[in-house]
Amino acid sequence: MERTKKILDGNVRVVSTLIRNLEDRIPEAKTAIGSIYPHTGKAHIIGFTGSPGAGKSTLIDALIDEYRKRGKTVGALLVDPSSPFTGGAILGDRVRMQRHATDSGVFVRSMASRGSLGGLSKSVNNAIHILDAMGKDIIIVETVGAGQQGIDIINQAHTVIVVQIPGLGDAIQTLKAGILEIADIFIINKADRDGVGKLYQELMSMLNMYNTDKYPGGWRPPIVKAGNTNNQDSFRKSVEELTDTIEAHYQNLLSKDLLGERLRRNVMIELEETLDAAILEPIVTKLMKSGEIDRIIDKILRRESDPDTIAEEIAGKYLKEHH
Amino acid sequence: MERTKKILDGNVRVVSTLIRNLEDRIPEAKTAIGSIYPHTGKAHIIGFTGSPGAGKSTLIDALIDEYRKRGKTVGALLVDPSSPFTGGAILGDRVRMQRHATDSGVFVRSMASRGSLGGLSKSVNNAIHILDAMGKDIIIVETVGAGQQGIDIINQAHTVIVVQIPGLGDAIQTLKAGILEIADIFIINKADRDGVGKLYQELMSMLNMYNTDKYPGGWRPPIVKAGNTNNQDSFRKSVEELTDTIEAHYQNLLSKDLLGERLRRNVMIELEETLDAAILEPIVTKLMKSGEIDRIIDKILRRESDPDTIAEEIAGKYLKEHH
Numbered sequence: 001m002e003r004t005k006k007i008l009d010g011n012v013r014v015v016s017t018l019i020r021n022l023e024d025r026i027p028e029a030k031t032a033i034g035s036i037y038p039h040t041g042k043a044h045i046i047g048f049t050g051s052p053g054a055g056k057s058t059l060i061d062a063l064i065d066e067y068r069k070r071g072k073t074v075g076a077l078l079v080d081p082s083s084p085f086t087g088g089a090i091l092g093d094r095v096r097m098q099r100h101a102t103d104s105g106v107f108v109r110s111m112a113s114r115g116s117l118g119g120l121s122k123s124v125n126n127a128i129h130i131l132d133a134m135g136k137d138i139i140i141v142e143t144v145g146a147g148q149q150g151i152d153i154i155n156q157a158h159t160v161i162v163v164q165i166p167g168l169g170d171a172i173q174t175l176k177a178g179i180l181e182i183a184d185i186f187i188i189n190k191a192d193r194d195g196v197g198k199l200y201q202e203l204m205s206m207l208n209m210y211n212t213d214k215y216p217g218g219w220r221p222p223i224v225k226a227g228n229t230n231n232q233d234s235f236r237k238s239v240e241e242l243t244d245t246i247e248a249h250y251q252n253l254l255s256k257d258l259l260g261e262r263l264r265r266n267v268m269i270e271l272e273e274t275l276d277a278a279i280l281e282p283i284v285t286k287l288m289k290s291g292e293i294d295r296i297i298d299k300i301l302r303r304e305s306d307p308d309t310i311a312e313e314i315a316g317k318y319l320k321e322h323h
Numbered sequence: 324m325e326r327t328k329k330i331l332d333g334n335v336r337v338v339s340t341l342i343r344n345l346e347d348r349i350p351e352a353k354t355a356i357g358s359i360y361p362h363t364g365k366a367h368i369i370g371f372t373g374s375p376g377a378g379k380s381t382l383i384d385a386l387i388d389e390y391r392k393r394g395k396t397v398g399a400l401l402v403d404p405s406s407p408f409t410g411g412a413i414l415g416d417r418v419r420m421q422r423h424a425t426d427s428g429v430f431v432r433s434m435a436s437r438g439s440l441g442g443l444s445k446s447v448n449n450a451i452h453i454l455d456a457m458g459k460d461i462i463i464v465e466t467v468g469a470g471q472q473g474i475d476i477i478n479q480a481h482t483v484i485v486v487q488i489p490g491l492g493d494a495i496q497t498l499k500a501g502i503l504e505i506a507d508i509f510i511i512n513k514a515d516r517d518g519v520g521k522l523y524q525e526l527m528s529m530l531n532m533y534n535t536d537k538y539p540g541g542w543r544p545p546i547v548k549a550g551n552t553n554n555q556d557s558f559r560k561s562v563e564e565l566t567d568t569i570e571a572h573y574q575n576l577l578s579k580d581l582l583g584e585r586l587r588r589n590v591m592i593e594l595e596e597t598l599d600a601a602i603l604e605p606i607v608t609k610l611m612k613s614g615e616i617d618r619i620i621d622k623i624l625r626r627e628s629d630p631d632t633i634a635e636e637i638a639g640k641y642l643k644e645h646h
Binding site for chain 1 (some may be wrong): 353356357360361363364374375448490583586587590591593594595597598599600601602603605606607616619620623624626628629630631632633634635637638640641642643644
């Protein structure tokens with residue numbers, strides 16, 4: 001197919017249109033994923049997560065430079081939760097990334113949630129497949145660290161990097177986000193700030209507490225410190241160290257035969273999301289188009305029925321075999 | 324039913340068991356929601372969100388005291404994303420809340436994600452219904468601010484409070500979490516820290532920029548400052564101010580007839596989650612039990628098929644009418 005060939009050739013215009021059409025759920029676009037899928041599975045996918053304000057964008061910007069120096073092509077997906085402002089002029093850090101726009105070895109794209117049915121993870125997965133088929137060696141996916149959907153998105157990565165900054169509260173607050181179990185590498189960013197020693201100690205004690213049997217392949221997540229961007233030399237060195245650490249993690253996955261296990265888990269997560277789009281969404285769409293949903297909501301609000309009972313009724317109506 | 328009566332009477336042991344059984348997806352427990360549902364819809368539900376470390380727990384702790392002084396009964400659900408440590412001894416702020424345990428007018432419960440299929444929102448909704456049927460006047464739901472699931476959970480509230488602290492980065496970072504559109508009240512916590520003036524100005528400009536037509540009922544989210552807990556007098560005053568502001572917001576919803584619209588949206592969100600549990604989960608469970616899921620994942624990993632194609636095949640197998 002013409003479009004598939006253009007994607008494999010790295011045609012930026014075709015790729016951008018396809019990602020947008022998939023976000024907009026244009027049914028025709030879905031067929032494209034089927035035809036590029038056989039050409040995927042080659043990229044190293046790196047996930048970045050951390051609180052808003054942790055400086056993820058600045059680090060990714062520098063990481064792209066470093067990978068380009070090392071002769072790798074890079075795709076980056078910057079994922080935002082839903083916001084009325086997303087895509088607008090306010091997203092300054094997105095604008096900064098645009099300096100890579102003239103480098104054909106780099107493709108940067110912002111992505112935002114558009115619906116309420118968990119469509120963002122699905123769109124991000126599709127975009128990963130497209131960048132992968134395009135031949136990008138490295139695919140970076142960035143998102144904020146909390147919430148199941150954020151974790152689902154970041155879980156698609158082979159190497160997960162958690163960015164922390166000093167002064168955000170106790171280690172207990174870090175644990176809340178459930179990130180210890182998904183982190184392959186920690187970065188302490190803005191490491192010239194007060195409290196860096198405290199944060200380092202807290203992360204170390206957390207890692208010490210964690211049962212070492214649980215570290216797959218014996219990979220204990222290292223902690224990389226990154227200083228102020230004003231000190232260019234020191235910042236560049238920490239980005240080099242980060243890149244070396246990322247490569248070491250990937251080599252460990254490959255050499256210990258652990259990548260397969262991670263890929264199985266990732267496919268399972270993606271499949272669940274895809275089933276949602278294939279099964280649940282059409283049912284909800286039908287209920288909305290027929291206006292039945294309004295009658296149902298009225299019934300629940302009048303307390304004449306409850307969501308569970310209604311859901312069982314709908315299941316009985318749409319499923320072939322329903323207990 | 325005996326159990327229903329005990330819940331309506333506020334039996335803490337029965338309520339706790341039921342919430343746990345619903346989290347554990349014990350099928351029998353689901354029938355309880357059906358029988359208490361007609362007794363729900365009376366509580367004022369207040370949502371608290373904000374980054375980890377923003378001091379939400381301390382504020383909620385003080386808010387519970389203030390509502391008790393005003394003669395209201397309170398239920399609080401403290402919602403954590405999944406973590407291997409959740410429920411353990413590390414959650415110090417949860418322990419602090421336990422001082423309310425001797426007050427029969429207060430019920431505090433921590434909740435954490437246990438599965439990967441978005442079950443947390445569903446469990447939180449069930450717990451809200453139970454506390455509502457129990458007769459709690461005020462139900463507080465706390466969660467971290469980011470991710471679609473976090474937003475879905477907090478959206479069940481009638482009044483949404485977003486907690487901010489100085490020094491967490493630019494306003495642009497706040498926007499990322501998509502919280503402007505869900506906030507009814509902002510709190511600047513730890514308002515004795517450096518940068519409080521800057522944060523206040525940033526929030527004000529954000530609110531000024533936002534199209535005022537979008538404020539339902541003309542309610543422009545006010546900004547409440549809360550100082551250091553070491554200055555007891557000033558902290559107590561800010562909690563009183565917060566409580567007055569929450570009450571004013573609720574009265575505005577009621578007087579402008581806006582509550583109904585919010586309730587419709589909330590029921591719709593809950594219904595989507597319930598459909599997920601009633602339709603999608605049984606299909607995934609069947610695929611897993613039969614071992615078919617492993618064959619499917621292998622096929623995808625060998626690139627012999629892709630998730631979309633597989634999902635359409637499964638939809639054809641389970642849905643009565645599939646295009």
